[in-house]
Amino acid sequence: MKTRAISALLALPMIGFGAAAWADCGEFTLASMNWQSAEVLANLDQFILNNGYGCKSQIVTSDTVPAITSLVEKGQPEVVPEAWVDLVPEVVAGGLKDGKIVELASSLSDGGQQGWFVPKYMVDANPELATLAGVLKHPELFPAPEDPGKGAIMNGPEGWGGTIVTDQLAKAFDLPGHNFEVVSTGSAAALDGAIAKAYGDKKGILAFYWAPTSLLGKYEMVRIDLGVPNDPAEWKRCTSVADCADPKPNAFPKDNVYTLVSKGFSEKADKDVIDYFSKRSWTNDTVNKLMAWMSDNQATGEEGAKKFLKDNPDTWKAWVTPEAADKINAAL
Template identity: 45%
Template sequence: MKKLFLSAAATVLCFGASSAMAAEDCGSVTIAEMNWASAGAIAHIDKIILEEGYGCDVELVTGDTMPTFTSMNEKGEPDMAPELWINAVREPLDKAVAEGELIIGGNILNEGGVEGWWIPTYIADEHNIKTVAEAFKHPELFPGAEDSSKGAFFNCPSGWNCQITTGNLFKAFGGEDAGFELVDSGSAAGLDGSIARAFERKEGWLGYYWAPTAILGKYDMTLLDFEVPHDKAEWDGCTVKTECADPKKNSWVASEVYTVVTNEFAEKAGVAMDYVKGRSWDNRTAGKVLAWMTDNQATNEDGAYYFLENHEDVWTKWVTPEVAEKVKGAL
């Protein structure tokens, strides 16, 4: 990874001369609008800032992790993937960066993408529960199982890889022996609904979730400590496998989430590359924007304007004062 970023930095330095280009020379730029909310919102934020602040002509195109990366790597388009979860494409990305075809921009999610097991913070505080082991001592605090004598542990929807992972870890940590029942949430809406119901009733809830998300932006949840380090060999060889006869205790590792751009974009973007390299937000801020979007049935574009209008303290640090004034004037 260190080599990747050294290579990325060296590549970017090659365009130091072009960084003096005037903003109006930025030209046409294509940005992938990924099909999940945080990435969709940041794509529209980028569009507004690059157009209004740097004079770019931005077109948003539909994207997803693997298709977008493959197209950028093989065809040089789109120009930018604002939120790429690079764990899924690490080896080919390393190669593309080393060959100077793609460039790593900013660490858009500065805490990374976080997966794990969560409980409401009011339960964590009241009962001093901070770890999986402590939560498993209290099945009575987590209702919702078909068998009322057991605690409910809410798993991912069917078909999601995290359903397999959580099932294996539930077994490894002795969830059944601790008096819990693994509950199939059925769908993403079902998983979200189970959390919303728990908060409405001020009840306990225990299960899998991830950040940044609207749910964690709306509801105050505590991530439980697995108290074991991430074992990559065990993870790849058993934890994520459907056939894992004897899963061992393990934990998620935060996913690295960066902006990736093409070589061509870096050449034509000029000083806009400084923005692409420097912008970043934390999961709590992203979660608040996503929660507002959900509550207001807002589009990704609506979310972008909400962020720019309500979080100047965040985004104005990404740009020069001159660019910030241009963007503010356009809101």
């Protein structure tokens, strides 16, 4: 989940972008973000393109808003591998309408995910706990830290969008009426610690969380079915609004995450490179596990990319030409 305050649209600095020259693949820039999944994806793209197709791609570090805004306004960086487009929908929609950018593969095939999660071992023991209706029948399985006589849902840090949504959905689904309370963990680290402790003790826990994350790669969790579809209008009206007094039952939406490229790049780049960007997509489960390995081993994005390539040849070979696959294998 990329829940962050967006206070200003800052243009990316031009230093390091350079002029695009696409002959024989040529030179272009890939935007890496300041979170792990985007970092490893940018490094994966760079390794595959530079070694498999003879490109001279360079990675520039940015963040969602400035990277996408600069792509639309200036055509650079030429590629944003992991673009959380729902964070800047107007900018993306305008860029697509004006023909300034092209949307290629869904970087995360199952989208970015937010929701309420329980440990998989609980669902294995009692399948009805995969649903909110089942969870609400059993507050005793999810004891509150300060009041074990009540059930609890562990919430995220104050101010996060997902924290506000959890507070609102707790009202909408009448968790207090089912003997549940919302517990503020105060920080992402404390929320992680609560989940890790519950998992280590094989105890029950219901928690707000998101994917892709290294924690879900380390601890198998199940996102429970809230029993209703996402209603975008209600989400905008009340679910995501902290001071809205009458929230209705709703579900978390899927966050759309795509690879965006400049129009100029899409027209001038080698067709095999565009074909790669049109196919390259992976699941949250794949990324979660890779991020867990990176965290456990304090690995860089480059090391994570090589780990993925070595462990998942059947996946990435479907994205590239046979000739490129041979060169990538040789580089590994």
